[in-house]
Amino acid sequence: MxxxxxxxxxxxxxxxxxxxxxxxxxxxxxEEVAAPDDGVALVSLSSGQPEPIPTEAFRAIDADSSPIRYRACFETPFSLALLTETYQMVDTDVSPRNAPGWFDCFDAEAIGADITAGTALVFLSEKNIAFGVDRIVAITDDGRGYIWHELNDCGEKAYDGTIVGEECPRRP
CATH class of the missing domain: 1.20.5 (Single alpha-helices involved in coiled-coils or other helix-helix interfaces)
Structure with a gap:
């Protein structure tokens, strides 16, 4: 018993x-978070600095538990042609991370499929937004935009135990 x-x-x-x-x-x-004060920014080809782009319908979530939990959705009137001529594209393989099901505007599988099909292009928003983490923005040909955080080379090295080296910034 x-x-x-x-x-x-x-x-x-x-x-x-x-x-x-x-x-x-x-x-x-x-938790749901507001749009950044300076809006959605992409790194300019001419200045090398993040510059805001016009956006509408911005929604975002974030968590303090990890620097890669940030997800956001928005719309922009800018065309892909204008964006590619003005802002720095990401030339490495990136893959959006899944968002919780309740954050329904961010479908990582669909975004990844759009990137693979070439109907969405990927841009750098900010390098080292947190140590070893870059902010990535994907924008589709119909103006829908998605933001997530991706480990960069320094972040992958730091988190897998590889020696980081001098090319990586000091960890705060």
């Missing part, structure tokens, strides 16, 4: 822990 009670206690504890873990991963750490 006492073995059944112990088993039930273990089972109930496991269910509560599983539910808590699910909640924390999907809802608990995320």
């Amino acid at each position: 006492s073995g059944k009670i112990v088993g039930i206690i273990i089972l109930v504890s496991a269910l509560i822990a599983g539910a808590a873990l699910y909640y924390l991963q999907i809802y608990g750490f995320y």
